[in-house]
Amino acid sequence: xxxxxxxxxxxxxxxxxxxxxxxxxxxxxSSTRADRERTLSKYKWGMVINLEKCRPDCDACxxxxxxxxxxxxxxxxxxxxxxxxxxxxxxxxxxxTAGKPVPLLCNHxxxxxxxxxxxxxxxxxxxxGIVIVDHHRCIGCRYCVIACPYNARYFNYKENPDWPNKExxxxxxxxxxxxxFCAHLLDQGKKPACVExxxxxxxxxxxxxxxxxxxxxxxxxxxxxxxxxxxEDLGTEPKVYYxxx
Amino acid sequence: MSIKGVWxxxxxxxxxxxxxxxxxxxxxxxxxxxxxxxxPTPFLxxxxxKYQECVKDKEYMRFHHMDLLKEIREEFVRYGNRGDVSLGxxxxxxxxxxxxxxxxxxxxxxxLDCFGCHYYPEPDTxx
Numbered sequence: 001x002x003x004x005x006x007x008x009x010x011x012x013x014x015x016x017x018x019x020x021x022x023x024x025x026x027x028x029x030s031s032t033r034a035d036r037e038r039t040l041s042k043y044k045w046g047m048v049i050n051l052e053k054c055r056p057d058c059d060a061c062x063x064x065x066x067x068x069x070x071x072x073x074x075x076x077x078x079x080x081x082x083x084x085x086x087x088x089x090x091x092x093x094x095x096x097t098a099g100k101p102v103p104l105l106c107n108h109x110x111x112x113x114x115x116x117x118x119x120x121x122x123x124x125x126x127x128x129g130i131v132i133v134d135h136h137r138c139i140g141c142r143y144c145v146i147a148c149p150y151n152a153r154y155f156n157y158k159e160n161p162d163w164p165n166k167e168x169x170x171x172x173x174x175x176x177x178x179x180x181f182c183a184h185l186l187d188q189g190k191k192p193a194c195v196e197x198x199x200x201x202x203x204x205x206x207x208x209x210x211x212x213x214x215x216x217x218x219x220x221x222x223x224x225x226x227x228x229x230x231x232e233d234l235g236t237e238p239k240v241y242y243x244x245x
Numbered sequence: 246m247s248i249k250g251v252w253x254x255x256x257x258x259x260x261x262x263x264x265x266x267x268x269x270x271x272x273x274x275x276x277x278x279x280x281x282x283x284x285p286t287p288f289l290x291x292x293x294x295k296y297q298e299c300v301k302d303k304e305y306m307r308f309h310h311m312d313l314l315k316e317i318r319e320e321f322v323r324y325g326n327r328g329d330v331s332l333g334x335x336x337x338x339x340x341x342x343x344x345x346x347x348x349x350x351x352x353x354x355x356x357l358d359c360f361g362c363h364y365y366p367e368p369d370t371x372x
Contacts, residue, residue, distance in 0.1 A: 040325055126325065134322050135362065163364065167333070172361035187325045 064197030107238030
């Protein structure tokens with residue numbers, strides 16, 4: 001073997017050994033990841049809120065949400081965080097009328113503005129359509145709070161003093177957050193806490209389910225009732241539908 | 246022979262010796278200090294006798310537990326796959342955070358921010 005051939009062969013051998021550890025990245029992992037995505041993309045979670053059934057003085061959903069998700073409540077509206085809140089909507093011309101209570105929560109848009117503006121991809125849309133925040137990545141820039149047209153996102157200006165549900169993490173000071181349809185409960189096959197609470201008091205105003213499945217309760221409600229979504233003109237395609245808005 | 250004479254005759258040798266000493270000093274210093282000054286390895290409280298095996302072997306966990314935790318986190322947060330292992334399941338065996346996690350991280354001056362959000366209780370000291 002002459003010198004030139006020897007150098008060539010050793011070069012090939014060396015580059016081969018250098019690249020070998022990277023091979024599993026190309027082959028093994030990618031296929032499993034695709035499988036995982038497929039299991040989530042089966043679903044498209046959505047919610048229907050029947051305002052005719054929603055009780056004006058009831059706050060069961062809000063209380064249940066706080067308890068389940070450790071949502072910060074300081075008693076001061078500058079710092080309070082709401083994943084679901086009730087707003088009293090009145091006619092513009094007659095402000096003295098009783099008004100209609102409307103529960104507002106993250107609309108889990110099909111085209112979420114909050115995820116688009118996030119500079120670190122901390123906010124993203126999961127394959128089942130849930131818009132969720134990876135609080136490990138959030139840098140607290142608050143772009144998403146500004147971008148959300150529904151004011152559904154809140155910033156943790158202070159550490160949450162309470163920790164009612166120890167199984168679920170709370171958020172530390174300096175991250176943005178919003179409703180995530182209780183994704184940890186959905187993954188276990190349960191319903192979100194607010195829906196559970198609403199069913200418990202027998203109001204049944206909130207209904208949560210799979211929009212992909214035509215036989216699910218939400219799909220039936222949407223097809224059999226005149227439903228509205230908030231600010232449809234923005235083109236964000238919300239997945240929270242209102243009956244009687 | 247005067248100093249000037251030595252400098253004139255051995256200039257190159259002096260420059261090479263001094264610069265070699267300067268360049269090698271940090272290496273020699275750190276090597277010597279690691280041999281001479283014995284830092285005690287932090288004593289970690291091992292779990293109860295009945296728990297013999299961790300999720301991975303001891304050596305892997307010692308050096309790569311953070312990689313494992315990150316992997317699990319990515320899997321759960323991004324893809325909704327809750328595996329058998331989680332930060333919460335660590336506390337099944339390693340009951341005390343102060344005597345397990347904190348003891349090692351404190352000795353190497355690493356501050357953890359896991360527990361600002363994730364619950365890791367201290368065992369009841371009275372019992």
